[in-house]
Amino acid sequence: MRRLPMASTVTAKQSQKGAIPTPEKIPIALTVNGEKKQLRLAPWTTLLDALRDHMNLTGTKKGCDHGQCGACTVLVDGRRVNSCLTLAVMKDGAAVTTVEGLASEGKLHPLQQAFIDHDAFQCGYCTPGQLCSAAGLIAEGKAKTADEIRELMSGNICRCGAYPNIVAAIQQAMGQS
Amino acid sequence: MITFHYARAQSVADAVRMMAAEPGAKFIAGGTNLLDLMKEQVERPTRLIDISRLPLKSVEATAQGGLSIGALVPNTDLAYHPQIERRYPLVSSAILAGASQQLRNMASTGGNLVQRTRCLYFYDTTMACNKRQPGSGCAALDGFNRQHAILGASDSCIATFPSDMCVALAALEAKVHVTGHDGARTIAIGDFHRLPGDTPHI
Numbered sequence: 001m002r003r004l005p006m007a008s009t010v011t012a013k014q015s016q017k018g019a020i021p022t023p024e025k026i027p028i029a030l031t032v033n034g035e036k037k038q039l040r041l042a043p044w045t046t047l048l049d050a051l052r053d054h055m056n057l058t059g060t061k062k063g064c065d066h067g068q069c070g071a072c073t074v075l076v077d078g079r080r081v082n083s084c085l086t087l088a089v090m091k092d093g094a095a096v097t098t099v100e101g102l103a104s105e106g107k108l109h110p111l112q113q114a115f116i117d118h119d120a121f122q123c124g125y126c127t128p129g130q131l132c133s134a135a136g137l138i139a140e141g142k143a144k145t146a147d148e149i150r151e152l153m154s155g156n157i158c159r160c161g162a163y164p165n166i167v168a169a170i171q172q173a174m175g176q177s
Numbered sequence: 178m179i180t181f182h183y184a185r186a187q188s189v190a191d192a193v194r195m196m197a198a199e200p201g202a203k204f205i206a207g208g209t210n211l212l213d214l215m216k217e218q219v220e221r222p223t224r225l226i227d228i229s230r231l232p233l234k235s236v237e238a239t240a241q242g243g244l245s246i247g248a249l250v251p252n253t254d255l256a257y258h259p260q261i262e263r264r265y266p267l268v269s270s271a272i273l274a275g276a277s278q279q280l281r282n283m284a285s286t287g288g289n290l291v292q293r294t295r296c297l298y299f300y301d302t303t304m305a306c307n308k309r310q311p312g313s314g315c316a317a318l319d320g321f322n323r324q325h326a327i328l329g330a331s332d333s334c335i336a337t338f339p340s341d342m343c344v345a346l347a348a349l350e351a352k353v354h355v356t357g358h359d360g361a362r363t364i365a366i367g368d369f370h371r372l373p374g375d376t377p378h379i
Contacts, residue, residue, distance in 0.1 A: 022180070023180070023181070023182045023183065026183065042180075043181060043182065043183030043225065044178045044179070044180060044181060046178075046212075065216065066213050066216065067209055067213060067279075067280055070277065070279060073279055079282045080278065080279050080282060081279050081282055081283050082209075082277075082279045082280065082283065085208055085209050085212045085213060085280075085283065086208065086212075086283070087183075087205075087208060087212065087225075089183055089227075090205070090208070090227055090229060133278075133279065136278070136279075136282075137278070140253075140278070142257070152278050153278075154277050154278075155276075155277025155278055155279045155280065156277075
């Protein structure tokens with residue numbers, strides 16, 4: 001059976017111009033959900049792939065892998081970002097919060113409770129990204145009205161259409177924080 | 178995603194030196210456009226020079242009464258900066274009209290200035306594109322081009338420049354301060370982006 005090429009294998013197109021020698025893996029340190037992690041990663045590893053494939057934190061989802069759907073949203077140093085368009089090596093030393101890190105001491109985050117209270121998900125695939133994005137939105141402190149919440153949550157799409165309930169859940173969580 | 182080398186620049190001079198030493202390299206700051214294009218194999222740098230930690234992140238008053246914006250100020254920070262909101266609100270609304278808050282948190286002012294077109298034929302490496310491959314043709318001319326350029330276009334290229342922030346900067350007659358291996362220079366915003374003519378790849 002033919003083996004699949006590894007990520008570090010030079011592609012056919014690149015070999016036409018002359019292959020670049022495979023770079024060394026780069027050691028980095030990330031604090032993920034409060035835990036210090038030491039990793040050795042190829043420079044092209046996105047933060048999303050580092051979380052899912054190297055740290056077994058599969059809560060964060062790969063939706064479009066191009067920064068358009070928001071399913072990969074995590075918090076880096078408190079700010080919401082698309083982890084699919086972030087190179088892990090560039091975030092050496094950063095603190096990352098994923099959906100797995102929202103609950104604390106066995107208690108759900110107010111947003112997680114609000115999403116349950118308001119039926120703010122169906123298939124759940126966009127939900128980790130919605131939660132991290134909403135946590136970032138609340139920390140930013142810019143959205144006050146429902147329209148402003150909708151506008152500032154525009155980077156998170158939901159194919160199941162749970163939007164009205166997502167907005168209601170965020171409003172509930174905002175009321176409590 | 179392509180394979181590439183990675184290095185971090187320690188200063189602006191260091192960054193310029195590294196780029197001069199490796200013409201196939203590209204700077205990376207926020208990466209929101211560059212990484213997208215690399216995943217599509219449109220951009221294929223041999224090395225990424227990480228400039229994201231350089232001290233270019235401030236917004237300061239100038240002696241002439243204007244504002245000087247660091248190239249690494251994130252789009253969000255610029256949009257919400259009190260001096261920008263108060264004195265140049267069009268910059269703020271323009272930035273907030275584009276992308277998403279996640280992308281705006283990551284994207285840099287400098288990156289916003291040099292981002293590439295979103296023409297779908299530019300993105301599709303199976304399509305003819307004079308910007309990607311000079312002389313190959315322009316698939317957009319006879320394609321789905323409802324959102325392409327009607328002003329400033331040519332027979333070689335009808336791609337538009339996608340930045341909302343730059344529209345506001347053009348209205349404000351901003352100047353771009355650039356440092357290269359020949360030293361520092363200033364470019365008026367109106368001269369910073371070129372019309373395609375018959376050299377859309379430049």
